[in-house]
Amino acid sequence: MVKVRFAPSPTGYLHIGGARTALFNWMYAKSQNGTFVLRIEDTDLERSKQEYVDEILDSVAWLGMSWDELYFQSKRFDIYRAHAEKLLKAGLAYKDNGAIFLKVKKQEIKIYDLIRGEINFDTSYFTAHNDDGAPVLDKEGQVVLKDEVLIKADGSPTYNFCCVVDDALMEMTCIIRGEDHISNTPKQILMYEALGYKPPKFAHLPLIMGKDGGRLSKRTGAVAVSEYRKMGFLPQAIDNYLMLLGWAPGNNQEIMNLNSAIKIFSIKKINKAAAVFDMDKLKWINTQYLKQMNVVDVASFLKPFLKERGFIDESTDEMWLQKIIGLYKGRFSTLDEFLERTDFIFQENIIIDSSLVLKHLTNDKKEIFFQLAQAYETLESFDSKSLEAVFRGLVEKCGLKASDVVHPVRVSLTGKDVGPGLFETMEILGRVKTVNRLRQAFR
Numbered sequence: 001m002v003k004v005r006f007a008p009s010p011t012g013y014l015h016i017g018g019a020r021t022a023l024f025n026w027m028y029a030k031s032q033n034g035t036f037v038l039r040i041e042d043t044d045l046e047r048s049k050q051e052y053v054d055e056i057l058d059s060v061a062w063l064g065m066s067w068d069e070l071y072f073q074s075k076r077f078d079i080y081r082a083h084a085e086k087l088l089k090a091g092l093a094y095k096d097n098g099a100i101f102l103k104v105k106k107q108e109i110k111i112y113d114l115i116r117g118e119i120n121f122d123t124s125y126f127t128a129h130n131d132d133g134a135p136v137l138d139k140e141g142q143v144v145l146k147d148e149v150l151i152k153a154d155g156s157p158t159y160n161f162c163c164v165v166d167d168a169l170m171e172m173t174c175i176i177r178g179e180d181h182i183s184n185t186p187k188q189i190l191m192y193e194a195l196g197y198k199p200p201k202f203a204h205l206p207l208i209m210g211k212d213g214g215r216l217s218k219r220t221g222a223v224a225v226s227e228y229r230k231m232g233f234l235p236q237a238i239d240n241y242l243m244l245l246g247w248a249p250g251n252n253q254e255i256m257n258l259n260s261a262i263k264i265f266s267i268k269k270i271n272k273a274a275a276v277f278d279m280d281k282l283k284w285i286n287t288q289y290l291k292q293m294n295v296v297d298v299a300s301f302l303k304p305f306l307k308e309r310g311f312i313d314e315s316t317d318e319m320w321l322q323k324i325i326g327l328y329k330g331r332f333s334t335l336d337e338f339l340e341r342t343d344f345i346f347q348e349n350i351i352i353d354s355s356l357v358l359k360h361l362t363n364d365k366k367e368i369f370f371q372l373a374q375a376y377e378t379l380e381s382f383d384s385k386s387l388e389a390v391f392r393g394l395v396e397k398c399g400l401k402a403s404d405v406v407h408p409v410r411v412s413l414t415g416k417d418v419g420p421g422l423f424e425t426m427e428i429l430g431r432v433k434t435v436n437r438l439r440q441a442f443r
């Protein structure tokens with residue numbers, strides 16, 4: 001029976017790296033009909049915060065990963081202490097200055113990692129070092145090994161110790177976590193051995209790097225999952241993107257939902273090489289998911305965001321909103337982009353960039369703008385077909401070319417020089433805003 005866990009420390013928000021670790025654990029559990037445990041490692045009472053706990057639980061749930069069991073390490077301090085006492089009694093640990101240490105002997109440690117194969121750590125790994133980096137030697141000139149802290153002087157247990165006690169008691173079969181934890185693994189093996197527990201299997205996931213080749217930073221994508229949510233990404237798209245960071249479904253397939261992924265997921269197929277986080281790729285995937293959705297679903301996804309910005313309210317016409325989405329479908333990859341492109345529809349007044357004004361709203365267009373405003377004000381049916389017919393007629397009458405007027409009109413109505421069909425845009429914008437903006441263009 002497979003049992004795995006995602007064990008975040010609530011000392012910060014859930015980031016892309018953590019979400020990827022959670023997802024690989026979850027996919028592995030689901031693919032094996034196993035159990036997925038969420039364990040909040042809140043032993044650092046000072047740095048752990050309730051708001052981070054809430055955000056982590058929220059984000060994991062939003063990404064569609066349901067957990068079978070939930071634990072908080074802060075509620076298990078007596079269990080860790082009892083285990084430390086046991087080691088003290090057995091003579092395998094000792095007390096010093098209020099802290100409890102595990103005695104570390106000279107030895108080599110081998111771990112077998114499902115992704116990276118065998119990893120060996122020799123005794124030098126446990127050697128104590130001076131501030132200048134030189135090994136500490138005893139009176140006989142022998143290297144001194146660094147004993148491992150189990151319980152700190154303030155009574156709080158260390159990460160490594162809690163992790164081992166819990167992974168053993170909770171009967172984890174495989175530990176899937178980030179590569180940055182490889183260095184902890186030999187210490188944890190020693191603790192398993194001292195406690196008489198059998199170590200689980202390990203699988204250390206490759207690092208995720210920024211596109212610039214450096215560590216994932218805020219600029220290169222290390223943003224909280226909740227931020228991506230606010231930016232208007234779909235959880236399905238984020239899951240799909242995360243699963244590609246270190247794993248591939250094969251056959252060059254990139255769009256794959258979780259249900260299909262868990263049917264073919266295999267830890268052994270995870271890459272050793274670092275994965276690169278590519279925001280453009282994530283956006284591309286989000287666009288693919290948005291394209292597959294019908295306008296009704298996109299509308300219900302967008303509504304809360306639009307409401308929050310005061311762009312729509314309860315009285316907003318649902319059909320109108322769906323029409324806007326239909327017109328812009330395929331033209332936006334996130335909610336932010338949708339708003340960037342459509343803000344002019346919802347806003348009362350728009351601000352037109354002066355460079356666009358200079359380029360497009362030249363005086364030779366003044367007359368046609370005036371004529372268009374007049375005609376549109378009284379046009380019987382304000383639909384794209386009628387709007388276009390009037391437009392073409394007047395443009396010809398003024399001795400202009402339609403192509404020379406389309407861009408200036410678009411700029412005056414939308415504040416942008418690109419967008420979908422001009423007359424569909426006018427229809428959606430409505431008579432009042434269209435006429436007002438045409439008039440205001442030359443004021």
Ligand code: GLU
Pocket residue numbers: 006007008009041163176177178181
């Ligand atoms: N609490 C650790 C972290 O957030 C978990 C490490 C582990 O999975 O063992 O990095």
